[in-house]
Amino acid sequence: MSRRGASVSGLIMLFLWQLASLALRTDVLPGPAAVGAAFLEQLPRGLGWHLVVSTDRILAAILLTIPTAAPLGIVIGQSRRWSRVLSPAIYITYPIPKVVLLPIVMLFLGIGDAAKVFLIWLVLFFQMLVVVKDAASAVRPELVQSVHSLGANRWQLLRYVYFPACTPAILTSLRVTTGTAIAVLFISESFATASGLGYYIMVEAWGRMAYAEMYAGVVAMSLLGLTLYLVLDRIERHACQWLDPLAGPGAREEASE
């Protein structure tokens, strides 16, 4: 998406929001100017701190997901034996909506950060596990054979073949589950806590019927999701240049014998 396209889309959405606000003439839907002012006003008065707390929780969950789900997905995907043993368990547990486990997770891990991070990790973990497992099992046997013939042992095959082959799947799964992860974060922060954007929106703003502040919280949460998405998109484009034949030095020349 071009910068110009993003700016135009953003302006259209703000315009429609403003129109709806003017049409409804209700406190429940303040216009973008009022929300923008509330956002800037609230940022140093607590909203910024809640934003930092929520960001920490999401990043902690992502940092836990990559070293747990990616290696397990690769191991299961490249080994028929492991796949036979573990795939049925994944097949059964994958469709369970993880967010309904929140009360149980809180019983075990309490109402602090650990329960929230664990719940988001649970959502991200299964998404990444399934996608990476499929990517690892799709690696061409000829490629594995060719690297094996160079003398690679199992560990070197994982390092030089399977891990790079699965990197796009790891990053794509993170990018597409960002929205779900933020939704789970919101739910887990909505009760039995005193920090995070979910708490700010539901308790500090909505509970006091401070609508402009509530929308400021929604904007903060949306910005968190958007920023994560853009950062992951940028990392993916940088780390997976080889997927784009128009990237790199070869793009400038005609590849011909």
Added chain:
Amino acid sequence: MSSVPAVEVRDVNFGYHTGSDIFCGFTWIVGSREWWAVVGPSGCGKTTLLHLLAGLRQPSRGQLLVQGEPVSRPRSSTGLILQDFGLLPWARAAENVELGLRIRGIRPAERRERVDYWLHHLGIYDLRNHYPSQLSGGQRQRVAIARTLALDPDLLLMDEPFGSLDAFTREGLQNLVASLGEERERTSIIVTHDIEEAVFLGTHILVLTGHPIRHGLVVANPGARQPGYREDPQFFHLVREVRLLVQRTQATAFSEGTAETLRTGGAS
């Protein structure tokens, strides 16, 4: 010439789990520094033979020795070049050439030196930062050849290496491969379905026969790899001869399920 044969295949049996044996009591000796081309009907087991020699598969019976040593896993000094190049799509050309050296724990300075040498030698130095998807088929195969030769193998195995290339590129790479053989004490075996390629490159041509394969027919071809050999009447004569042999073995293999052993042209 060394007294130990480069390759000894003695009384070997091999079959995949899903079917009957492909090789049954197969025996074949390859001398040091020899150039062999292996031909045979499609699906007869040419590639399987190469994989056995590369240590990627193990025979169920018999003995398989390379330089006098049993092959139980890929040897560090056997090089394998495949038809689909086997290049890592996410690694640039130079990184692909470097891969085998990294796997073998060669020091970075030596790696760089060897990679640069082979990239220059094969005329692809300017393409070192390209990904495989940005290279033509011929360029990719040059990278694959550079990757294998950077390891300085004493046994070079090639599995239909030019099968997916156009005729002009194929001929250029055949000439290149032919010129590489003289630089080192290296034994080379190429598996191909292209009879002209087999006759141009192999001083010995092995025609695989039978189902399962028990023996091969060996055709001597002393003129192989000489400049201008493609225009030599002997080249055309042997192409015709080998083609007839392949057709004949194809017919006998599938109609009778037995094999015969022939030796033509004063084979070694």
